[in-house]
Amino acid sequence: MPFHPLEIDTIDDYSGARELGPEWTGSPLHELVLAASSTKSAFARHVVASLATEAGVDFAGVPGRTGGRRKVGRMVCEIKFSTELPARFQQVRPPQRRI
Numbered sequence: 001m002p003f004h005p006l007e008i009d010t011i012d013d014y015s016g017a018r019e020l021g022p023e024w025t026g027s028p029l030h031e032l033v034l035a036a037s038s039t040k041s042a043f044a045r046h047v048v049a050s051l052a053t054e055a056g057v058d059f060a061g062v063p064g065r066t067g068g069r070r071k072v073g074r075m076v077c078e079i080k081f082s083t084e085l086p087a088r089f090q091q092v093r094p095p096q097r098r099i
Contacts (some may be wrong), residue, residue, distance in 0.1 A: 033083050034050065041068055044081035 003011070010034050032043055047070065051084040052059035057073045 035045070040081040040083075041079070044068070044079050045070065048077075048079050 009073065019024055020033060024033060027033075032040060035043075048070070049059045052072055058071065060071045062071055064071045070079055071078055
């Protein structure tokens with residue numbers, strides 16, 4: 001089934017809005033920057049898990065929790081991914097008593 005001309009225009013407009021700046025040209029993260037948020041989050045968790053394993057630190061999910069919350073060593077952390085340069089903290093939440 002062919003696309004309607006208005007659909008094609010919308011796709012072209014959206015694609016143009018997703019272009020990245022020249023700083024991403026040739027970067028191994030180029031495709032990741034354009035990926036869905038869930039893909040970026042999975043990538044971030046994988047990087048932290050790899051680093052923890054290399055350092056000999058336990059890395060595990062937190063029972064009853066989904067998303068980016070993981071136990072790294074004895075600490076419960078929320079793993080986030082950002083493409084901002086320079087990176088910055090976007091939110092700080094008080095710790096909860098219940099893990």
